[in-house]
Amino acid sequence: MKLKTLFAIVVLMMAGLSTWATTQNPFARQSISLNGQWSYIIDPYENGFYNYRRQAFDQSDSGAGGYYDNKVPAHPNELIEYDFEHAAVMDVPGDWNSQVPELEFYEGSVWLFKSFEVSPQTDKVYKLYFGAVNYEAHVYCNGKKVGMHKGGFTPFEFDVTDLLVDGDNFVVLKVDNTRHQDEVPTVNTDWWNYGGITRDVLLLDLPKQHVADYVLQLNPQNNREIKGSVTVAGGQAGDKAQVAIPELRINKEVTLDKDGKGSYAVAAKKVKYWSPESPKLYEVQVSYGQDVVQDQIGFRSIVTAGKDILLNGKSIFLKGISIHDENPLIEGRLRSEGDIRMMLQWAKELGCNFVRLAHYPHNEKMVRMAEQMGLMVWAEVPVYWTISWENKETFANAKKQLTDLIERDINRAAVMIWSVGNETPVNAPRLQFMGGLVDHVRGLDDTRLVAAALELETVDGVMSCHDPLAEKIDLISFNEYAGWYSSHALDKLTDIKFSFDQDKPVFISEFGAGAQPGYYSADRVRWSEEYQEDLYINQLKMLEQIDGLRGMTPWILVDFKSPRRPHAVYQNFWNRKGLISDTGKKKKAFAVLQQYYEGK
Template sequence: MSHSRAVAALAGLFLTALPSFAEPVTPVLTRWAKEVTPQNVHPEYPRPQMTRGRWQNLNGQWDYALVDKDAPSPASYDGKILVPFPIEAPLSGVRKHPTDQQRLWYRRSFSVPAAWKGEHVLLHFGAVDWDAEVFVNGKRLGEHKGGYDGFSFDVTDALKPGENELKVGVYDPTNSGEQPVGKQDNDPHFIVYTATSGIWQTVWLEPVAKSYISDLAMTPDIDKSVLRLTVKAAGGNPPSSVKITVLDGAKTVAVMSGAANASLAIPIPKAHLWSPSDPHLYQLKVALQSGSVRSDAVESYFAMRKISLGKDAKGITRMFVNNQYLFEVGVLDQGFWPDGEYTAPTDGAMENDIATAKRLGFNMIRKHVKVEPERWYYWADRLGMLVWQDMPTAGHRTPESKTQFETELDRMVEGRGNHPSVIMWVLFNEGSDYDVPRLVDHVRALDPSRLIDNASGWNDHGVGDVIDTHNYTRPKAPAPEEHRAAVAGEFGGLGMLIPGHLWGDPKNNWGYGNMADSAAFGKGYAHLMHIAYGYQDDPGLSAAVYTQLTDVEIENSGLMTYDREIVKPDLHIAQLANRGEFPTEPKVTDIVATSETHPAEWRYTTTDHPAPANWFAPDFDDAGWKSAPAPFGNGGAQNTKWSDTPGDIWMRRTVTLPADLPATLMFSAYYDEDMEIYINGVLAASAPGFTSDYVAVPMTDAGRKAIVPGKNVLAVHCGQKGGGQFIDVGIIAPQSSPSVHK
């Protein structure tokens, strides 16, 4: 397979909803893009677990400028940008990527409503990537470093009557810096994608009293039927108490008063538990008061649910939800959008991603090395989707970068820790790990109510709650341990190219294999899930995560196209497979077994010694070739290494066949890429492209007629242009085929 870089120049599309903006350049848009205007961009209150009725949304058109990173704020600006879309995104109206020598400046004006007079005004940012300085009317309010967490400033003392000027300066070196970046890259290619710089979540104002509720910390305890709640107060001497009201719909469940900044245990009798099949939420009202005088009030929600490890009836360590084992059928989600990059075009678009995963039959999403806006988790909470939350990856090349990583790790755990959907923290993904036992203990101390994955793929350090393996395409299962469950954190990645829904040149799009149509995709998907479900009992798999929910740029391995327009596999087959229901797979008889379980010797040569024109002839002298067991490949489950570089391999093997053979024969082959097979010098099969597992390849009539009783020569040629390499071949017969006598 060929893993080329995305082309730099892509087809241009004009967004009529943004007529004043420069024409963005993108190959595909989602259907929600046409709903976006400067007047209605992300109008929802952005913090659903701590809402206030009065607020002012600052999303919309801002001025922007790109200047030297050491230059002061500019006197003039380059144009308009639509906040909160990152400057690289088509929906921003700009689509530029700042270099590590530039700083991005934003500017807009705002007026504070007259009704807020005498109150304190807070300025909130959902997230800015990465290092942000904030000024109001020329007064520097402060600086925040962190690309995924929200932050606020009290702007009261900087305000003036009438219009106020807000400026934000942002420096974002992306992967040339030291901060956590996840899958962002200054040079997007292969499995890394277009970077996000600047403001990428909602910006808003809201009035509060001098003493106000700054945060809530909620932990359910279903075993004791209580919600543990801390109401954090800020802004001066906090009032003496908080009043808490819990509702289940219109019914009041509990009313309690207690101290601010203290952990309170609120009884929830006969708790209605939250689960993927029944995502029940309670409503919460919190008031901050001194005596009978109320200074602040917020509304929220929570759920009663428990995440833990336990032993099943066979004594296997499992992941439990509400004290019961639930096989977690998950899908990897990168959280990128063709029109918004890190920012979904609308709230409904975010909901649709989770709802589609639910409709496909998944009960879990692994949010891959990205932290989403709070409203994404709100939809996961409401729809009943378990979430494994990854920490965005970073290079960890210096002590400073480790400090920043750990600072943002703490903010992720604290900032998303109230959401019932989040059930596990994933600290590291495929390397970049350090001090893992220490960090597992640190996160455990921050949040003992959830599980911890110490490292998903590659490097396991023997700590945390799960042991997690990655394998493509078929899943592999580690053995569970006494105190750790076994999970397959990544597998799959089946590809299917759909013209009109691709990012750039189709030649640059890649996935593991290329499914011909929806039925073939569904069959391939069901086959992989069948393997995963088979690992439940042996060795004892607790969860399986398929890669991935959507295509992302040139990575064409999604269950949906990048524009979310097409679900690739047959929906019914995928739903059944995710429930563990599978069609009966046709049985076959091995005529010549592959080397998958019993390695067979082949004579072979590679590009270093190209084969002559008659290499496939029965009487060809292959005595000068090497001899080794198949499969041949590099970096996978091969028995013999093929090559470190792209090239070709030629293989020969003599097999003895009986006279009594079925009329219909096929090849069982796993190839990467462009395979041809000869029998006794006759071309018996030709298969372009590559596969990600063993597949049945039809045998030509000429090839079938060339088989003789006794000795037969199998000759195979396979090329390899880039990426993976693998080749193994056998002969099979469908069990229902009638036998013939030769």
């Protein structure tokens, strides 16, 4: 193998599972938005990536031949079999499944193209930032490959400083949402596999030496102290950064080490704690020289004590609901802050103080808006059902996605729980995999709880948790569907008993039933709104009997699309467990849960 080709492969592998973080709080930095209309070319055979010998163009000696070249004919007889200039367009952020009718079920490669103008300055660094691209993205700037990223829900960025020219520039992505067994998530999910550039795209304009990352948190060992760190790209040992919180009269000087990072702790005796009732956020400034980053950050503590959950030292019940990153009214991923606010406002109307953002990292803007609205957050990575537990690359992928999520949202006081997965089977390889993720979380962040959505065993009418992973996490957190996937009669649900050996808070991460909106039945049969209503009434009575019940996130706020749900009458590729329909109509069970939360 030629040295140049080997080097290209190594670079590609490093880009796919890179170890560097994205710029903290990118929306507060100077940038050019690359949102808007992007040209696209559907490429199911990947003709724009491989030659007819199935050799990647970008790994050849010349690197030429792929669609990323954006080549145009030099004369009428030159053969070029693609054309971005006259290609169809789609909106970014946005997925192709909901925007292009013939791509509704499409899984494969699509090329996306965007031109832009910039006048790069010699004292600046320019980074292409993507909020999320599902799933595998190969990124090119002005015809040169800058990297590859795997993972459909976490941000990534690449330095393009040396590739930009004064005037017209272009960026091309090959995006592939094909499911694979060894990826995260794997081939089997219960949500729509929306492909495309689903979140914001920015060209960050940064000083060569700039604040790349920062952390501000309440010290879990001393709730009158703020601790954290600052990382400066290009910073030198002995350099000084500043962390200022004017309202608390804090102006802390931070000395950097040889890696440009410095840690600190500072007294904050008069700090007002963030809570759902009072979601207090402080104006924060982090600076290095002339580079200043503004943020709004809250401070709070969250711990468990026996069967209790304590927020700022006081017992709290997590009145929650599960949410997918999907707009039921305009099919597809949530595209705007208006979409996000609609979803969270429905949760507030329901009486929630907590949301489970399932089953993958949601938009950073979702987390920030939840924080502003006083909604606590369960944040999760897509380690879901049938992951390849013994595959080292799969574990590295899951670990990287978890790292990216934590590093992105480390300063969000609303995030109470990091979840390492959902409904995974109990066996030794899975325990090693999931246990490794739990240990990794605790090594990155000691200010939040760690959980997973487990499953229970039912023996002689008694539900219990014998999953050894429950010993490593902070909650007995589980999904149960008594009365829907089980044969329990709804009026007999209160006969079910629960018994747990662990002295931990109990959290119900899912329960629910499907209901076709507008289908009413005097006999209260399955799929009717009355059946869902009755299930909620009896489930809540059943769950209230649990010693140590400290919260729940029923499944789910709104109906969502799923290829697993083909029933032509009741589903038509929608999961109908929502309390709100795909037209925004509240089903009968909405009022049941709303009334229950009013009494908590």
